[in-house]
Amino acid sequence: MAKGDPGVTTRGRRAAPRSKRAAAANGPELVQLLTPEGERIESATGPDGTEYRVDFTDEEYRGLYRDLVLVRKLDAEATALQRQGELGLWASLLGQEAAQVGSGRALRTQDMAFPTYREHGVLYCRGIDPIMPLGLFRGVDQGGWDPNEFKFNMYTIVIGAQTLHATGYAMGVAMDGKTGTEDGEAVIAYFGDGATSQGDVNEAFVWASVFNAPMVFFCQNNQYAISEPLERQTRVPLYQRAAGFGFPGVRVDGNDVLASYAVTRHALDNARLGQGPSLIEAYTYRMGAHTTSDDPTRYRIASEVEAWQAKDPIARMKAFLEKQQIADADFFAAVDEQARTESVHLRERVLEMPNPEPVSMFDHVYPHGSAELDQQRAQFTKYMESFEGSAH
Amino acid sequence: MATETLTLGKALNTGLRKALENDPKVVVMGEDVGKLGGVFRITDGLQKDFGDQRVIDTPLAESGIIGTAVGLAIRGYRPVCEIQFDGFVYPAYDQIVSQVAKMHYRSQGKVKIPMVIRIPFGGGIGAVEHHSESPEAYFAHTAGLKVVSCANPQDAYSMIQQAIASDDPIVFLEPKRRYWEKGPVELDAPLDAAYPLHSARVARAGTDATVLAYGPMVRTCLDAATAAAEDGRELEVIDLRTLSPLDLTAAYESVKRTGRCVVVHEAPGNLGLGSEIAARITEECFYSLESPVLRVTGFDTPYPASRVEEEYLPDLDRVLDAVDRTFGW
Numbered sequence: 001m002a003k004g005d006p007g008v009t010t011r012g013r014r015a016a017p018r019s020k021r022a023a024a025a026n027g028p029e030l031v032q033l034l035t036p037e038g039e040r041i042e043s044a045t046g047p048d049g050t051e052y053r054v055d056f057t058d059e060e061y062r063g064l065y066r067d068l069v070l071v072r073k074l075d076a077e078a079t080a081l082q083r084q085g086e087l088g089l090w091a092s093l094l095g096q097e098a099a100q101v102g103s104g105r106a107l108r109t110q111d112m113a114f115p116t117y118r119e120h121g122v123l124y125c126r127g128i129d130p131i132m133p134l135g136l137f138r139g140v141d142q143g144g145w146d147p148n149e150f151k152f153n154m155y156t157i158v159i160g161a162q163t164l165h166a167t168g169y170a171m172g173v174a175m176d177g178k179t180g181t182e183d184g185e186a187v188i189a190y191f192g193d194g195a196t197s198q199g200d201v202n203e204a205f206v207w208a209s210v211f212n213a214p215m216v217f218f219c220q221n222n223q224y225a226i227s228e229p230l231e232r233q234t235r236v237p238l239y240q241r242a243a244g245f246g247f248p249g250v251r252v253d254g255n256d257v258l259a260s261y262a263v264t265r266h267a268l269d270n271a272r273l274g275q276g277p278s279l280i281e282a283y284t285y286r287m288g289a290h291t292t293s294d295d296p297t298r299y300r301i302a303s304e305v306e307a308w309q310a311k312d313p314i315a316r317m318k319a320f321l322e323k324q325q326i327a328d329a330d331f332f333a334a335v336d337e338q339a340r341t342e343s344v345h346l347r348e349r350v351l352e353m354p355n356p357e358p359v360s361m362f363d364h365v366y367p368h369g370s371a372e373l374d375q376q377r378a379q380f381t382k383y384m385e386s387f388e389g390s391a392h
Numbered sequence: 393m394a395t396e397t398l399t400l401g402k403a404l405n406t407g408l409r410k411a412l413e414n415d416p417k418v419v420v421m422g423e424d425v426g427k428l429g430g431v432f433r434i435t436d437g438l439q440k441d442f443g444d445q446r447v448i449d450t451p452l453a454e455s456g457i458i459g460t461a462v463g464l465a466i467r468g469y470r471p472v473c474e475i476q477f478d479g480f481v482y483p484a485y486d487q488i489v490s491q492v493a494k495m496h497y498r499s500q501g502k503v504k505i506p507m508v509i510r511i512p513f514g515g516g517i518g519a520v521e522h523h524s525e526s527p528e529a530y531f532a533h534t535a536g537l538k539v540v541s542c543a544n545p546q547d548a549y550s551m552i553q554q555a556i557a558s559d560d561p562i563v564f565l566e567p568k569r570r571y572w573e574k575g576p577v578e579l580d581a582p583l584d585a586a587y588p589l590h591s592a593r594v595a596r597a598g599t600d601a602t603v604l605a606y607g608p609m610v611r612t613c614l615d616a617a618t619a620a621a622e623d624g625r626e627l628e629v630i631d632l633r634t635l636s637p638l639d640l641t642a643a644y645e646s647v648k649r650t651g652r653c654v655v656v657h658e659a660p661g662n663l664g665l666g667s668e669i670a671a672r673i674t675e676e677c678f679y680s681l682e683s684p685v686l687r688v689t690g691f692d693t694p695y696p697a698s699r700v701e702e703e704y705l706p707d708l709d710r711v712l713d714a715v716d717r718t719f720g721w
Contacts, residue, residue, distance in 0.1 A: 114463075142494075146502035147466055154498060158490050164456060165491070170464025175419075176467070199483070203456035210451060214580050259541055364501040367559035371590075372637040 017264075029239075030251050030283060033258040036311040040309025044259060046250040047239070052262040055370075058326045063278030064257050065321055066335050067101040068314045071121040073129050073339035078120075078137070079347055081244065082292040086350055087137045091118045095255070095287030099220050100126055102260025103282070106268060107188065110151070112173075114166035114189045117155040122190065126152050130342075131349050140353050160198035163189045167204045170213035170271075179214045184272035188216040188264070194225025196241065197233045205245040214271035216264065217242075217279040218256060222286035227299040238283035247277045255286030255313040285311070358384065394579045401571035403545035404434050404709055406579065407552035412442050414535065415470060418556055421448040422457060422510075428576035431476055432571055454484035458509065458651030462491050472556055478513040479522030485530070492561045493536030506559045509553070514602045514608045514658050515705055518698045524694055526659035530564045532668075535684050540589060541565040545575035545608035547633065550586035557583065565635075567608035590634040592642050598628035601652035601715050604669060605641055606632040609656045611704060615624040616711040617655075624710035627715065635665055642675045643669070652718035661689035672673035683721035686714045 022215035031044045031052050042054040056064070058185075075093050082090040091359055093100060095114030100221040117136075117196060124130055128150050135141040144153035149258060156162035166189035178185040180336060195201050208215040221238055224229050244248025260282055267278040289296050321327040362377040398406065411418050420442075426449035429436030439447035443521040450457050454475060459469035475481045481488070488509065494505045515524030532539045536558045542548040548566070555562040579598040587593060591618055595610055596617050605613040610631045630644050632638065646651045653673050655666035670685035696704050 029435065078487065083649075099685060141500065142498040144500040144502070145500070149502075153466070154495075154503075156491075161459060161487065161491055162458025164465040164487065168460030168465075169467045170463070171460060172467030174467075174468055199453075200455055200459055200487075203451070203453045203459065206461055207456050208452050211470065229411075270474050274655040364497050364499075366538065367496055367501070370538075392612045 009337075010098070013039050026062075030253050030254040031179040031259045031263055032256050033262060033267065034253075034316055034320055035315050036255070038316045038323055040096065040258075040320060042325075043385045046248075046263070048248050048250070050248075050250070050266060052259065052266060054056050054258050054262050056258075056384045059268060061326050064105065064261075065314070065317045065327065066103060066338070067105065067121075067125060068097045068257060068317060069095050069335050071101060071124050071341060072314060073343050074124070074346055075120055077343035078134065079288070079292060081347060081350055082137070087134065087292075089137050089293060091291045093118050095120055095285050095308065095313070096220055096222055097349070098257035099254035099282035099284050099343050102257040103218050103264040103280075105265035106261045108186075108268070108272075110183070110185045111268060111272075112147075112151050112153070112166075112169055112185065112187045114153040114162040114169070114187070115155055116159075116162065116190050116192065117157050117192050118192075122295075123152060126150060126205050128152060130346055133314040134346075134350055135353060137320045138350060138353055140356055143316045154308045160191055160195040160200040163191055163195070163204035166206070167211075167213050167215055170208065170215045170277075171211050173194070173214050174212070174274075179272055180274040181366065182269075182273070184214065184273035186216060186268040188218050188268065189292050190220065192219050192225065193217070193221040193223065193233055193238060196238055205241070205277075207248075208277035209246045212276040215277035216271055218264065218278065218282065219279065220282045220284055222284050223295075224288060224300070225285055225288070226294060227292040227296075229300075237281070239279055242279035247279065249279040249281065251281045251283055254282030255311045255316070255318060256312060355379075393426040393601055395576050396579055397444050397550070397574050398577045399547050399572050399574050400545045400567070401432060401434055401546045403469070403549040403575075403577050404566065405436055405438070406577070407549045408435060408438060408519075409441075411553050411556040411702055412438060412446060415556075415565055416682045417462065417468060418470045418472060419446050419448060420472045420474070420569050421461060422481065423450060423476050425449060425474050425594065431473060431519055432568065433565070438599075443633060448635070454482075455482055455487050458484040458487035458492060461507055462487065462495065462505060465507055466503060470506045470556060470653065472508045472510065475509060475511045477523045478511055478525040478527055481509075481511055481527060488531070488537070488563075493534050497536055504559045505561045506556075507561045508555045508564050509562070510552075510564045510566060512571075514567055515563045515695060515698075515701050516568060516569035516608065518701070520698070521695065524698070524701065526690065527634050528563075528565055529659060529664050530659075532665060537563055537636060538562055538590070538634070539563045539565065540634050541567065541596075541607035542612065543567060543570070543605075543607055543631050545573070545577045547587075547631075549579070550581070550583065550691050551633070552590055552624070553583050554586060554589040554631045555701070558589065565607055569608050570611060581716045590637060590639055591636065592630055592632045592639040594628065594642055594646070595631040596627070596629040598626035598650070601654065601718055602628045602630065602643060602646040602649055602650045603631055603654050603656060603711065603715070604630050605656040606635060606665075607658075612706065612708060613711055616708045616715070619708060620712060620715060623714070638669065638672070640669065640676070643673060647677040648680040651680050652715070653677075653681070653685045654688060654711065654714045656688045656711055656720060658690050658691045662692045664689055668697055686718055688714045
């Protein structure tokens with residue numbers, strides 16, 4: 001196991017006094033283990049009485065901080081690459097680092113993840129080269145990786161569609177007899193607050209519930225679906241939707257990497273043990289635009305953004321490490337330097353990505369090919385060859 | 393070799409049974425496919441013999457059926473999904489055209505979705521609305537999907553097995569009004585010796601005009617050919633069988649001999665398969681044609697109330713009328 005065990009216990013509905021205070025300060029039943037000021041909360045109780053805690057070594061705490069800084073830096077580099085015309089589009093994760101690193105590090109090696117198009121942080125935590133999704137955003141491919149090789153599905157752009165894929169995959173896990181033990185497999189599906197309005201997501205909830213699939217539905221509620229605020233998607237807290245489908249739901253402070261880790265690890269372990277699906281609502285905020293094509297100043301006010309700035313996931317982790325003397329200035333400098341080096345390396349490789357050959361658009365349409373398509377390819381090739389030697 | 397007389401529906405049932413026997417990764421899923429055996433009984437008895445993990449009664453949501461089947465396919469299963477009626481496939485449309493069809497392409501060949509989507513299609517059974525539609529053009533228009541339709545029990549038996557064995561995602565259109573029609577089926581013939589899945593076949597040889605059809609209209613056109621023969625006109629009827637990709641090799645050869653071509657389908661004419669087929673035949677057989685390629689199709693209306701469906705659906709007389717018109721040019 002890569003990270004410290006959360007040591008989850010279930011203790012009925014009575015919450016520890018301290019976590020109750022935290023809940024009161026952060027809205028209803030928000031699981032939090034690290035305050036925006038960097039104060040550690042020993043344990044927090046979820047709505048069903050589950051008590052969440054983490055027990056990391058200092059090295060593991062530093063590792064989580066490093067992850068947060070690195071994914072933010074790589075993300076910023078991608079945004080810059082888009083601004084310079086090197087990527088066609090970028091969907092930034094800025095502000096959502098803790099939800100992604102916490103849940104991503106909670107995954108065990110055998111677990112399978114189904115991302116949207118924004119889970120660059122989860123991808124990084126799976127040990128995947130961050131260059132992998134950039135081909136999609138540069139326009140040189142449309143994903144192109146094997147989900148089973150990386151235990152990480154290709155990005156899905158149609159909102160919510162991947163939650164059904166994840167659920168079907170999880171049904172397959174159960175059919176393969178890979179649940180019911182501690183080394184069983186679990187599946188996590190990522191989606192956003194907007195996606196909860198989609199039929200596919202609600203169908204995935206139904207399927208996962210009635211088939212008792214080993215699923216974790218991880219909703220990053222970043223408060224906006226492009227321009228539309230949460231109020232346009234729901235009149236109840238999203239985590240409470242789970243009750244209507246017959247499985248537990250919990251809201252976690254999505255800017256708290258420790259709590260995000262704890263609730264995800266608990267939900268995944270329940271799933272792998274055969275106890276069925278659950279829903280996590282990671283309460284967070286999209287600090288940037290929906291994508292680089294968006295202008296958030298048209299639909300939200302600066303004071304709101306500033307209020308969330310004060311809850312920054314990295315600043316609170318840094319404050320914690322400093323207060324607890326888990327890391328010193330040399331460490332922070334070294335992390336910044338690593339982030340800089342990796343982002344430069346990423347940039348260099350993006351610029352070197354070759355354009356695909358035009359004729360490659362005919363590749364892989366069908367596993368068994370198509371005579372019709374072969375004919376079109378031949379005609380296109382001949383047409384292209386007719387330009388050889390000409391000025392064009 | 394065991395040849396039995398089966399209905400088209402029973403032939404499908406027997407083919408599904410063989411596929412379940414031959415490959416433990418094959419799973420059948422859909423609404424009411426278990427105990428009930430499907431509303432047309434095509435999956436009759438399968439859950440009893442293969443269990444509810446392999447013949448899965450799903451919740452009532454078509455996008456969920458196809459979407460979860462995508463996940464099962466990524467996991468290594470070979471899902472055979474039943475959509476209960478043609479008119480109910482549309483809630484699954486996004487999953488079919490955006491997910492199923494594109495997964496292999498997007499992954500540069502690394503993900504295969506060996507899925508079969510069975511859809512009873514077409515009219516002629518006196519059903520209420522949404523139960524008699526012909527949605528094939530929507531799927532044939534989508535790259536990454538293959539679309540086939542069977543027209544007789546032998547093809548039903550072998551094509552369903554071929555489709556399941558294929559790694560391509562295949563929309564498998566079953567002519568629901570022909571489910572009860574009987575024909576000989578060779579049950580023991582090895583699958584790799586069966587007629588190729590993506591090939592058209594001459595259903596009746598003829599010399600005077602070429603008639604192209606698929607699914608439920610093949611029987612109609614064969615009946616028309618019988619009637620035409622009584623009038624001394626020999627129609628060549630070709631069962632297209634594969635709608636995407638189309639296999640028009642036999643059609644080109646035939647039209648070059650006959651000089652006349654009529655395409656028949658139940659789906660509305662506007663931008664239907666017949667339009668594409670007519671365009672291609674015109675390109676390939678231009679100097680052989682004695683008349684334009686004519687289409688006999690459903691009208692460009694919603695599928696009408698069942699008391700008038702006989703007038704909506706192409707029948708023997710409308711096919712013969714079109715053939716006559718090719719001679720009047």
